[in-house]
Amino acid sequence: MVQFVGTQNMIDLVGSIGLNSLFRKLVAYIEQDFVRWNEFDKTPRIASHSDNGVIELMPTSDHDLYGFKYVNGHPQNPVHGLQTVTAFGLLADVATGYPEFISEMTIATALRTAATSAMAAKYLARKDAKVMALIGMGAQAEFQALAFKAILDIAELRVFDIDPAAYPKFLRNMAQSGVRITRVQSAEEAVVGADIITTVTADKKRATILSDNMIGAGVHINAVGGDCPGKTELHRDILLRSDIFVEFPDQTRIEGEIQQLDADHPVTELWQVITGEKSGRVSPRQITLFDSVGFAVEDFSALRFVRDMVQGTRFYRDIDLIAEPADPRDLFGLLAKTSSAAARPAPALTS
C-alpha cells in the first residue's frame, strides 16, 4: 500500500500544526537537505511545453529516497477559474523502486516556496529587518507573508497589486496574523522604508516590477515571480548592483532573473551559504538578491516533511497504487482475485 495525502488531508495537517510552527519545521527540513546538497542527483526539470503553458516532472534522489513532483504552469488558467500552478509528488524507496508516499503538492509547493524564501532571507537579509514590501497578492502572497513572519518576525507588510480585488482577499486571510499591513498604491510606494522586497507577480513576460532607482542600500530582494524563460520582474541594472544567490545555477540561468545576464555572471549557490562555505550578507549596505525559481530538492524536503508529519495521524490514507502479488512471478494470479462487486456484470461494459 502507498500512503496518500489528499488536499483535505493537507488542509487538516496544516491546521493541526499551525502555520507558524509548520514554517519553522519545514525550513529545518529544507536546510537539512541543502546542507547535504552534493548527495542529491540533480537535473533540470523535464518540461512539456504547449501553447497554454508547461507540464514538468522534477525528479531527484539522495540514493536512499527518490522523489519527483508533477507540476504545471498555465498563466491563463485563472481566466477560466483554474489555478496557474497545480502539483503532486511522490517518494519511492531507491533500493526496491517501490513508491511509498504520494501527496498533493499544490498547497505543499506554496508552503515550500515561501519556506525557501524565508530560509534564504534568514541568511541574506539584515538581522534588524522588520518591514517587507510585498508586490503581488496572488495565490502565493499569504504564504510568503506568513513564512517571513514565522522565520524573521516581520512586523509590517507594505502591499501592492495591480488588481485592487486582490487586497480584500489578502486582508481577510491575514486577519489573524499579527502583522501590520499597509496598503499602498504603487510598487514605488511599497518599497519605501522596506528592508526586504518580495516580488511575486504572475505575468508570463518580461516585466519591470522593480526599477533601479527603487532599490536602496542594504535591501534584500526576494524575487519569486521571475521563474520561467521569458518571465522576469526586475530591471537588469538591479541585478548588476546586487550579490545574487540561487538554488541550482543550471536551472536558474534559464528560468530566473539572471536569464537577463551573461551566462558566466557570478552567482552564489544558496546551499554553500547555509554550510558556511560562502558568505551571505557581509555588510549592512549590501544589496542581496535571492533569485528564486524553485528546485526539486525543495520538493523532496517538503515531501519528507509531510510524510514524517502524517505518520501516526489520520491525515493520510492507504491506496492500492501498486499491485502486490504474494508470489512476485505470479502477477497474473492476481487477476483471479475478482471482488464480488466485479463478479456482477457491470452494465456499462456489457454492450
Added chain:
Amino acid sequence: MVQFVGTQNMIDLVGSIGLNSLFRKLVAYIEQDFVRWNEFDKTPRIASHSDNGVIELMPTSDHDLYGFKYVNGHPQNPVHGLQTVTAFGLLADVATGYPEFISEMTIATALRTAATSAMAAKYLARKDAKVMALIGMGAQAEFQALAFKAILDIAELRVFDIDPAAYPKFLRNMAQSGVRITRVQSAEEAVVGADIITTVTADKKRATILSDNMIGAGVHINAVGGDCPGKTELHRDILLRSDIFVEFPDQTRIEGEIQQLDADHPVTELWQVITGEKSGRVSPRQITLFDSVGFAVEDFSALRFVRDMVQGTRFYRDIDLIAEPADPRDLFGLLAKTSSAAARPAPALTS
C-alpha cells in the same frame, strides 16, 4: 477531483471485460496511437539509476492529452518477495495542465506489453502461425500467451523456464485458456516446430537464450526480455539474418537486442508497418524480429483505454489529488477549511 484506478479496480475491470475481449480492444487503442505516431512528443525515458535497479519516468503528449508512467526495474526484487517491475501512470489535460486520471500500471504494463507484442505479430508473423514457443514463465508469461491467443488464435504453446517451479504456476493460470500447452526441457526443444518464438526471460545480463542454429526460415521472433542496456537474449547472428522491427529507434538502440549491432544497422519502425508506409512480412521464409523494449506511447494508449473503460462503472474512485479553490488566487483560503476531524487535536502532533 482526479479519477483513480487502484489495483483492485484494475483486477475487477479486467474480470468484467474478460481477457480475450480486453486484448482485442487494447490492441485497437495501441494501433490508433501508432497510426498517428508523428502527433506525439517522444523522448527517451528519464532514468535514475542505482546499484539495485532503475526508476524511470516516461512522458509523452499528443498535444491534447499528456501522459506519463512511473516504472521501476529491480532484478533482485523477487529474491525479497517483491516484483521486478511496478508502475503507475497519469493522464492530464494539456490545455490546463490539470491531472485528470491516475491508474495502477503494474498490471496495465503487463497487458500493454503483451498487446503490443501480439499487435506486432499480427503484421509480422505468418498468417498460418499456430504454434508459439514461450521461453521464460515469469510474471509476463501468461499475458503474452493470452494476447497471442486473442489476436492470432495461437493453438499450441511450447513452454520452457530454467526454474522448474515456474511451470505449475503457469499451468494453473492457463487452465481455462483453451490453449494446448506442451512442456519441454530446453529452449532448443521449445522452438522445434514453432511459428513464433517469444523470449521473455528476466536476467539483467547478456544472455543467449536463442542461438543462431535454433532459428529456421519463416519464424517470427518476439523478443521481449532484452530491454535495458547490458540485457539481451538473442545471439547477434540471429539479428543479422532477421528483418528487425522496433518501436522508437532512439530508445531501442540503447535498450533492445540491437544494442549488439552498429548504430546505423537498418531497422523498420513498427508504426510505419501499421500505416502501410513500410512492408511487414513479405515472404513465408523471411525471419522477422520484433525487438520489444516498451515505449511511452503504448502506456499512453493503455491509460486512454483504462480511462475510457471505467467511465460509468464502479471501477474507479475520485481522489482529491489537486486542490481546487473557488477563487484560483485564493489558494490560502482553502487552509481555513479545516475539517471537524482536524479541529480535534491530533495526538501525534501535539508533542
